[in-house]
Amino acid sequence: MNATQQLMLASGIAICGGLLGAAVSAFLHRRRLQQEAAQLATLIESAASPLTTRTPQLAPLLVAAWRRIEASTARCAESDAQRRQMAADMVRLMNQSDGAMRAKERFLASANHDLRQPLQAMELAVEQLRRDTLPAHEQEISRLATGMRTMTEALDGLLLLSQLDAGTLQSNAAACDLQPLFGELLDAQTHAATEAGVALHARAGTHAVFTDAGMLGGLLGRLLDNAIKATPRGGRVLLAARVRGDCIRIEIRDSGIGIAPIHQSRVFEEFFQVGNSERDHRKGFGLGLSIVSRLGALLGTRVELFSRLHGGSCFWLDLPRASVMQRPPRALILNRDDDQREALAAILASWGYAVHAVPMVDAAMGNLGSGVGALKVVLCAIDSADDPAWQLLDAAKAAHAQATRIVLYSVPSPALLEAISRHGAQALPRPAPPAKLRALLSS
Numbered sequence: 001m002n003a004t005q006q007l008m009l010a011s012g013i014a015i016c017g018g019l020l021g022a023a024v025s026a027f028l029h030r031r032r033l034q035q036e037a038a039q040l041a042t043l044i045e046s047a048a049s050p051l052t053t054r055t056p057q058l059a060p061l062l063v064a065a066w067r068r069i070e071a072s073t074a075r076c077a078e079s080d081a082q083r084r085q086m087a088a089d090m091v092r093l094m095n096q097s098d099g100a101m102r103a104k105e106r107f108l109a110s111a112n113h114d115l116r117q118p119l120q121a122m123e124l125a126v127e128q129l130r131r132d133t134l135p136a137h138e139q140e141i142s143r144l145a146t147g148m149r150t151m152t153e154a155l156d157g158l159l160l161l162s163q164l165d166a167g168t169l170q171s172n173a174a175a176c177d178l179q180p181l182f183g184e185l186l187d188a189q190t191h192a193a194t195e196a197g198v199a200l201h202a203r204a205g206t207h208a209v210f211t212d213a214g215m216l217g218g219l220l221g222r223l224l225d226n227a228i229k230a231t232p233r234g235g236r237v238l239l240a241a242r243v244r245g246d247c248i249r250i251e252i253r254d255s256g257i258g259i260a261p262i263h264q265s266r267v268f269e270e271f272f273q274v275g276n277s278e279r280d281h282r283k284g285f286g287l288g289l290s291i292v293s294r295l296g297a298l299l300g301t302r303v304e305l306f307s308r309l310h311g312g313s314c315f316w317l318d319l320p321r322a323s324v325m326q327r328p329p330r331a332l333i334l335n336r337d338d339d340q341r342e343a344l345a346a347i348l349a350s351w352g353y354a355v356h357a358v359p360m361v362d363a364a365m366g367n368l369g370s371g372v373g374a375l376k377v378v379l380c381a382i383d384s385a386d387d388p389a390w391q392l393l394d395a396a397k398a399a400h401a402q403a404t405r406i407v408l409y410s411v412p413s414p415a416l417l418e419a420i421s422r423h424g425a426q427a428l429p430r431p432a433p434p435a436k437l438r439a440l441l442s443s
Contacts, residue, residue: 122148171212171298171350175322178204178241178248181217185239189224197233200224203240209248209319210328210352211299216319219295219303223252223315226289230256230313247318254314259307267305300351300438320352329376332396333357334364334389335408336381340431344379347434351441353377361388368395375400377441381408381430385419393423404441408432 126145129137182202193200209216220239227237235255241248259267267289296303296317307313322328331353335341338359345357353376356367368375378396380389393405407420408430420427426440 173352176213199236207241208322210322227254251316255312258309328354331377334380377404379406385415
């Protein structure tokens with residue numbers, strides 16, 4: 001055997017040995033993996049046993065995962081407990097709020113009974129003293145009368161605010177000519193404007209609105225009083241009306257000190273006043289704008305504000321446009337529920353509609369073409385896709401294409417919603433939320 005053959009034989013043996021060693025190594029590595037997998041499976045199968053008894057045997061990754069699961073479970077339990085506590089706190093606060101409102105109503109009712117009569121008796125006594133007083137005592141009598149008038153105004157404001165919150169006041173809308181109303185408001189505020197050195201002007205034009213004239217007068221009177229108090233001597237206050245689409249916008253502008261943006265969101269809160277930290281009663285009590293806001297909501301509108309610091313303020317509200325000789329727009333309501341039907345009719349009437357509210361389809365069909373004035377809105381309480389009230393909507397669409405058709409539903413099933421869309425109507429839950437209904441009619 002020569003050297004070459006020996007070299008080849010040695011190389012062959014070395015290669016075979018390497019291959020055999022690699023095979024043995026792969027076999028041992030595979031066996032070790034199988035053993036580790038079996039051990040891990042055994043540990044996972046015994047996961048029901050307490051963690052502390054097997055922690056030394058678990059791999060670090062499994063221990064970390066288990067701890068993360070336990071932490072997540074604890075956080076979920078803590079979150080559930082917090083939600084339950086928050087729900088309980090909410091119920092408790094709601095009960096406290098209801099109790100506070102009832103206590104407030106009882107207090108104001110008692111104040112009306114217990115304070116009104118003594119104040120009236122004191123006013124009569126002061127008037128008697130005015131007639132018989134000596135000239136040296138006139139100033140003291142005048143101060144006494146001013147203090148009593150201040151107390152009466154504060155009590156009147158609190159009582160009106162309580163009535164508005166309790167919902168005991170109702171508006172009765174009718175065509176209201178703004179020219180005589182503005183004249184009455186200027187006459188009532190002339191004395192206060194003269195004493196303050198403020199020029200008072202009004203421009204009503206020939207405009208008229210559908211609203212409750214008494215409530216509108218009270219609202220505008222408070223805004224004028226507020227504007228006069230906020231305007232320095234030599235300033236000017238303007239009460240004006242102008243056309244804005246189908247509405248009349250009534251504005252009260254002043255050349256006063258204005259309201260900073262940081263305070264504008266709070267001016268309609270009770271007892272909030274800008275620039276009266278000393279609580280000077282001559283500047284009011286902070287109830288006027290709160291009452292204005294609630295009166296506006298009762299009239300179906302919203303009082304808005306634009307103001308610049310040292311640049312004056314403008315309060316305005318929009319009301320349905322009307323002519324004194326014009327009939328109010330008509331609304332037709334179909335609802336078998338007496339309470340809901342009457343409540344909805346009262347809301348629409350307060351917004352200036354002539355309302356026909358009936359419980360049956362036949363009666364509603366009869367009212368569809370009757371009455372004077374354009375039919376503007378048709379509201380039907382419908383609960384199913386085969387309700388006969390759909391006939392009323394179709395007839396209203398054919399006879400009054402411009403009328404807004406609204407379906408009041410109790411359960412919004414897919415079939416019902418599809419039928420509403422197919423008939424070209426709008427959908428609202430029953431009973432209809434006034435704010436959403438007002439927004440829908442305005443749009």
